[in-house]
Amino acid sequence: MEALRNKVVDRLKAAGVTPTQQRVEIAQILFREHQHLSAEQVLSEVNQNGTVASKATIYNTLGLFAEKGLVREVIVDPTKVFYDSNVSDHHHFYNVDTGNLTDIDPNAVQVANLPPLPEGTVADGVDVIIRLRQSDI
Amino acid sequence: MEALRNKVVDRLKAAGVTPTQQRVEIAQILFREHQHLSAEQVLSEVNQNGTVASKATIYNTLGLFAEKGLVREVIVDPTKVFYDSNVSDHHHFYNVDTGNLTDIDPNAVQVANLPPLPEGTVADGVDVIIRLRQSDI
């Protein structure tokens, strides 16, 4: 319990994020395993046992974590952003029917030869999303 | 003018879409060139010269067009869906700083070896999005 908390605190510090109570709380939920959570999901999980963080703080914190590279924004659902606690290089399956989002092994897909980028821009990341539908009736 | 309108009408019919007045109006805007428009942009363009279609109709129509393959939804911006009138196979650059969305030549990027799909699913499409930032100061 405590050991985990300390690891989370260290990870926040290493990223240059002051480990406040609610940030640590949020980070513990995100980092306990590789997962994809929306802001509203994080909000309700954090607040399972009495309120510990407000909506504004959840949004601020997730934005901060994304900026600091602790978490990755995944934009596949037009209605909400998912935050992925797996920040290593990988891609996604997105099941359009179920809303289920899962990781693709980075070695399983290969994106070959990046095209020339437009003038005055640098690549910020390459997202590959394989959209799925249910095949069963 | 009229010839263009007829081409649009034929294209709607071919896709199994009854060419009503407002659908033709919307289609003419979308199909006049390859572009990426949000629903609100389509709404304001359609209604340049007096109202010809309501908000509900714009949303219904864009959804219908997407379903019929006349247009492609592009999900890159967490706040809105873009509708791409280029339905041939291709990928996208998305400039995070400017919000600018542009096509990538389909031959310029190669996605090799699709990974095995999860049980009970079929691929619905593969989206490759290269996120860009401005490099100039």
Added chain:
DNA sequence: GACATTTTTAGACAAAGTCTAGAAATTGTC
């Protein structure tokens, strides 16, 4: 023309996310 079906519409509504201004916590300084 009467009828059924499809399409359009205004406007209420929903949900994700942002903003604001004040309260609370934290930090550094003495």
Added chain:
DNA sequence: GACAATTTCTAGACTTTGTCTAAAAATGTC
């Protein structure tokens, strides 16, 4: 420890995109 300065957190109002509903209008069929 007391204090001020800074950072962080908060409630709640607000914005925006998008959906829904129920009625009106258009369209097609006999």
